[in-house]
Amino acid sequence: MTYRFTSSLPYLLNRVGVRMGELFSQRLAEHDLTLPMYRVMAVLRQEGPQRLSDLSAMVTVEISTLSRLVTAMKRKGLVSRVRPEDNGRTVRIDLTKTGEKLVDNLMPVAAHFEEVGIRSFSEDEVARLKNALKQIHENLEEIGGSD
Amino acid sequence: MTYRFTSSLPYLLNRVGVRMGELFSQRLAEHDLTLPMYRVMAVLRQEGPQRLSDLSAMVTVEISTLSRLVTAMKRKGLVSRVRPEDNGRTVRIDLTKTGEKLVDNLMPVAAHFEEVGIRSFSEDEVARLKNALKQIHENLEEIGGSD
DNA sequence: TTACAATAATTGCATTTGCAAATGTTGTCT
């Protein structure tokens, strides 16, 4: 069985990922938002306030990039950035009311695009797909970049 | 049933996609290559010479970005860029012998990482997963960015 | 308590990216 690049997992993943991102980004642009900004807000909405490094792991974005992104979001009034008095080297990022309202409006839009993508699938198939993606991620976590 | 961002398809897709990319990129760096460069080479290897715009669609990379990327790859001797005499507004990108050998060495490495990711799956499950990803892409293609 | 390692976040700088505008080429309509 020969290896076909266009049937490889990274290729297929990247392709749908980029496509979904493009579609949603067009909507986000109407609110002067970028996809990474939305992701940050969505994580904060779901998980509550986070340290920068934890946020970085959750949204899969380089920490230095994220630091600057948070600065921009703070300027827009979407998040707050506080240094807790009990640990002055960390920073606590939280959603503002504005950010909260915004992300609450946007999540249904994201849900819609997802709906379009999986339109032709049964609930069971969707569940299997998502579990597979989680499992793959776990399998990949096991190798630290050495193997 | 409430919407969970971290269970959403875009999130899960992005997460594994980025992770796989990071792992493979480390290997590519040893050859002074980037992930987009590898993708270009892999597509050319599989599909043969391509016009820039076709290549752009295949690798899901902005055409202007790709134009510059091809320039860099040409400088490295990985690809050639020829303007066909029968159509002077297109450009024909092709792998050089060097590029061909390189990508032939790298594809097994890519296959290995894929293997690690799907280690715990049956062949049948993998096939279903890949079909699902193709199907989702098709479903998303149907909306041109308006809906 | 002082010195030093470890952790967390930010910043400098070079590279990459993406949009829009520009360039060059082919097709079409009169």
Add this chain to the structure above:
DNA sequence: AGACAACATTTGCAAATGCAATTATTGTAA
């Protein structure tokens, strides 16, 4: 043939990204 639209690629420029170095704080061991 001439004018103009459509297509394919490239380039200008501003914004985003990633790595390495820097700054600041906390933990630890003598």
